[in-house]
Amino acid sequence: MDYAAVTVSIPQTHVAGEIEWPSNPPGNPRSDFVVHQAAYLEGEKEFVRTLNAQLAKRPRGSRKVFLFIHGFNTMFAEGLYRFAQVVHDSESVAVPVLFTWASRGKIGAYIYDTNSATTARDDLEHTLRLLFASDADQINILAHSMGNWVTVEALRQIKISGQRLPTDKIGSVFLADADIDMDVFRSQMHRFGRPKKPFYVVVSKDDQALRFSSLIAGGRTRLGDDANVEELAALGATVIDLTDVKANDPSNHSKFAQLAEVAPQLTAVLAKGVGANPDSKGKLPQGGTLGGIVELPTTLLNAPIRIISAQ
Template sequence: MNSNYANDAFMARRTQDRPPFTGIFWHRLLRQLLGFGCLFFALAMISGCANRYSTDAFLENNEVQNPGTEHTILVASARALAEDPATLYKGGRSDYVSHAAVTLSVPPNHKSGEIEWPEQFPGDPKRHFTVRNATYLDSKAAFKNAIETELSQRPPEQRNLFVFIHGYNTSFAEATYRLAQLAHDTGYTGVPVLVTWGSSGNTLEYLFDLNSTMIARDGLVETLTTLNETSAREIILMSHSMGSLLLMEGIRQAHLEGGVKDTRKFTQVIIAAPDIDVDLFKAQMRRIGKPDRPFIILVSRDDVALRLSRKISGGVSRVGAYENDKELSELGAIVVDVTELSARDPARHGRYADAGDFAPLVREMLKDRGIEMAGLQFDSSNDRSRPLEPLIDRGLGIVITSPDR
């Protein structure tokens, strides 16, 4: 038989066996694409204010009379440096850790959970978050010295560090302003430290951000080692969204390498709306082992951002929207379900920003179970510390699942 004829016959049979692209196929594909489009649009709405992308976000307001409350934030960054000093850091990655210090002022009319962005920078300190000072620190030693200076200005019981790691689609400005808001609303009395990584700040660059967290792991372990070498009494670690993947990978890596010799200072880990594959999280926790103090996980079942993440990640549940609280608690975690809290963002992914309102209630609920919650210490001498009764009257539907004792 002619070989060409045989090959043609074989290819014809293969073509006949291949299922055609039917109308049903195209309908399903279109429905999937429309679904993704709607979810990406909802995620884009998280941004809210375009000023979070402004290249002028760190223009300094040097008015002598400042009616606001100032918070100095120390920064360890795996982001690319910006060419403009009014930006400090841009979207994108760096292959080394750099450092900065930013002092932000929160206005007297501030509403809990909000960031009062200026319409135009540097803004009005009576009405907006404004930058009082923003500068690079030229070395790790300078970063460490700046932390020691801040700690020394506080009484001994307040010489603590609160480390925050932001999530996906987050600009440097948004991460810094958000940490100032959290520190202010909780009345935190220690030193806030921002760990920032190379998020592009673009809704459509999810995979870029995901890989950026992996690139930032070594830098995070290096930063945790540096912080552990300071005179701080306690170090609290809090992360949001994809930043929780970075934090968990950093803890796992530090555990395997043994680089952080004494971990007793790290008294609490809080992961909010973690965008982590639940199977990966289980593997991480098995490697790390049950922590002496359970990790705290903030979850919500209606998180649109995590719904999208699940869709584009093979349908595997994300930890921040996982429905089996008992299973997570058995790994060594306290699960705090905040689904019933009202959400400020359409994607319902940012409820952690209201920690100033619900954290005291969570602390009290845990205390009733005999669990002492380390972490955000509330300053009872100012009006930012909120009594529990109004929160209870508001009917906050917080559900807590804790490990069996």
């Protein structure tokens, strides 16, 4: 595992949810995403020192880390720029940390990426332990696509290692467009236990990339396009349904990036909790009731965002 520090600039003409790729390297900072500085760090101790130096610039109680784990068919540059876009659009003041694993970056390399992601579990576990041991007050996690498999496995490994998982430092965990078999996720969560704070599962039932994954898996449902929100809520998840949101990409697999634009409003809604909705008639397997449905202002993404949780 290698460590690095990278500075990325976002053009003033940036459109929320998009990545303005340079037509010719190294790009024009007035119109393109551009890497201004990039250098390897001398191992994990230097990484932690660099991280803590950034955290020290924030007041105590606000020293947060924003960790992103990219997904399938994502080369390093795309993962880096996508994370830069999400951080910028969400107006995040947390210290951004990207965990990138060795995707081959090809549609036909699904099995290769699956094995590569599985290989990365231990390194992500180690990274999480470094973040937990840092001066951060809170670690917020965003995983996308196949990156969810790596993330949930790493959290599960920490849980079953016998060492205490510092739940007080775990903030929001967003599992976006998760490429995880539902039976596997159910098993992972039963072993992990119901989280102190619910995981946020971002789903979209028109996700073409997850349909491709499901086909390869013999028709097995993936977490990111699962319609059984009642079961997910019973497992300790709050479901954010973006099915009605028009995607910027033809595969409908990157809607989470558009969600960054409304992050402040979404955070406020989630902080208040989802109130009971008299129109909801759903029942959870454990006998609980299904929470209400909240729609964010349609002027933000021009479509309703459904948020469902257990009460």
